Amino acid sequence: MELIRPRLTDYHGIHKSQSKLDFAIQFFDEDIPLYVDPFLLWNSPSQQDQALHTTIINSFNQLNYLVKKNKLEEAIEILVSISECSEVGLGVSKTRKGVRMGNKQAKEILDLFSNIPEYSQFGFSHFEVIQLYIAGISKDRVSDIACNYIKSFLIDYTMEQCETHAIPIEGVILDTLYNYRTNKVDLNVKQRLPVNPTTKEPIIFTPKRWLKFNPWINYENYFQKYCPRDEVFNPNEPVEKVKVLNFNRDNYGVIEEYVKYKEKNASDCHSDPLFSQIPVLSARRKLNEILKLNTGKDNGADMKYEELATQLLASLFYPHLDFAQTQSRTDSGRHIRDLIFYNNRDVDFLDEIFTEYENRQLVFELKNVKKIERDHVNQLNRYLQPNIGRFGVFLTRNPLPKAMESNIVDLWSSQRKCIIAITDEDLRLMVDVYESKQRAPIEVLKKKYIEFRRSCPS
Incomplete structure (x- = not known):
């Protein structure tokens, strides 16, 4: 009889509870229903975490440079390739396999650089605000993009944790790895990582301190507490998300004020535990x-x-x-x-x-x-x-x-x-x-x- 809902630690005989480990214990056959929130890195007291956030933002804003250089197709290709990160096992998939965004959605995101002058001139300070502009961009997409931009760090972190806890690693081939030096995506990169014993797919760890059920900046929070609905909808008009997104694209100042509000209240932003005891x-x-x-x-x-x-x-x-x-x-x-x-x-x-x-x-x-x-x-x-x-x-x-x-x-x-x-x-x-x-x-x-x-x- 097989183990029920097997975890990596149980399989390798690592007898430590989730509360005692720095990383989120992964399941072999399904995702962990949490996400990396880039705001937690921005808000972290750790200089390393802050530097990683800068890496994410600089890499994302590099797409603006490509757009301005008339290299839109190259920018689309990069954005599509980093839009899924199955190795980290975060999300709600029962198969640990997600789907990359399409070219059309990638272009909609890149058009923000062209259509909103402030992003064209200064870039994004929190790229997760794309959720407030583009339909179909949710917390899993934000998390996967962030993880792909700092995947090199996560690989080193994973190997360090494996050495600390005697978790076996094997030679693997990663389909994609973002190269921060060249600002390109390297293909078929050899690494040594823990693997799923059945599928031999590589596994990459994420620190618990970066994980939330919902990013600090997210559409639901914006719509419920900050969106000026009277300006968006006529009386008795049905509330449709597409109208909010269109309004946001035409009103950069409203989004900027929302971001400032979230930054001002950053002391309330904390990672979510993988399990919470009832009171x-x-x-x-x-x-x-x-x-x-x-x-x-x-x-x-x-x-x-x-x-x-x-x-x-x-x-x-x-x-x-x-x-x-x-x-x-x-x-x-x-x-x-x-x-x-x-x-x-x-x-x-x-x-x-x-x-x-x-x-x-x-x-x-x-x-x-x-x-x-x-x-x-x-x-x-x-x-x-x-x-x-x-x-x-x-x-x-x-x-x-x-x-x-x-x-x-x-x-x-x-x-x-x-x-x-x-x-x-x-x-x-x-x-x-x-x-x-x-x-x-x-x-x-x-x-x-x-x-x-x-x-x-x-």
């Missing part, structure tokens, strides 16, 4: 909702239980367990909902789970039932196979009946498989611990494991 009050509220639920499936109680438990456990176990995903599976015609966590092995208990039961991931099977029965145990038992590991957890409402306690002890004796149950009372204790901040909720899971082992024959 203590929300945790207590979700626990109370769980405790009020009836067991069984009536009125969707099982689905509500799964939803609340997912949100709660993902926060309670962070950062010791990085949440992977929820997963549905069918066993003998029964629908089963699992929570999958990555085992980062950063506390002694989790390291023991890996060593004793070979769990590279932890499975929590959600059961909103009055009592766990033999069929439930058999289902989870069948799932505890190599790669997933021989340790599994029921999240259920009540303690196991005596007969089921004997059953799981027998499983441990015969197959060295460990199954424990987290109940409503255990969840209550976890939230108490989470609230007090004196200890980690993962210790409740450890306590249940120790109790189970004491019940097993030596």
Whole structure:
């Protein structure tokens, strides 16, 4: 059985949580839903980050030079070639493969240099404002262009991180690499980088500190809080984005003031974490909702239980367990909902789970039932196979009946498989611990494991 939603670190045995690493851990088969925001580099206290932002802006404004020299086709070719950067694995693609912009859209962007005198004369100070002028330019495009302009730095950064964490690298061929010295795109460049073990596609890391869900300068923010709608639309006229973009192209001053406003409030611009814990009050509220639920499936109680438990456990176990995903599976015609966590092995208990039961991931099977029965145990038992590991957890409402306690002890004796149950009372204790901040909720899971082992024959 394969790992669920495999990450590069898990594959190579790097036992560190996302919170302990400087770079965003990549998935092999899908993108990370975050983006490099050039404004974070501009706003960074690091002189290196600021210099990289200057590199991005100078490179983008170099396209203006080509336009003025009547080399429009060359400028279009460069812009198209740097409009996709699949190696960084950022975005929402389920295949890690994006699509480059077309020549027509590239020309629309380049026309900004010709049609707006201020950009023709001075260039852009924040190139991400192209989102406010051109349809179809979104955060993923801005991120990919920025990454391509500084890809040489990102390659060096990736190799440094690989050396630090003993991540294997291989010889690869990069389709494109922007050359800052020549201001051209080099093709088929040899490098040494980590790779996707299945496709052998190269992987490039990005620092977490540069990542946001939305760039600081973005169309939605501009439209909601700054766009002078009364000047754009007549009364009762439908709100169409194309009219806003056309207005912006004719009113450079409005965009310039918006950019100044965003710069003035730059202290509020921070990177977005790859995972955010829910507040203590929300945790207590979700626990109370769980405790009020009836067991069984009536009125969707099982689905509500799964939803609340997912949100709660993902926060309670962070950062010791990085949440992977929820997963549905069918066993003998029964629908089963699992929570999958990555085992980062950063506390002694989790390291023991890996060593004793070979769990590279932890499975929590959600059961909103009055009592766990033999069929439930058999289902989870069948799932505890190599790669997933021989340790599994029921999240259920009540303690196991005596007969089921004997059953799981027998499983441990015969197959060295460990199954424990987290109940409503255990969840209550976890939230108490989470609230007090004196200890980690993962210790409740450890306590249940120790109790189970004491019940097993030596």
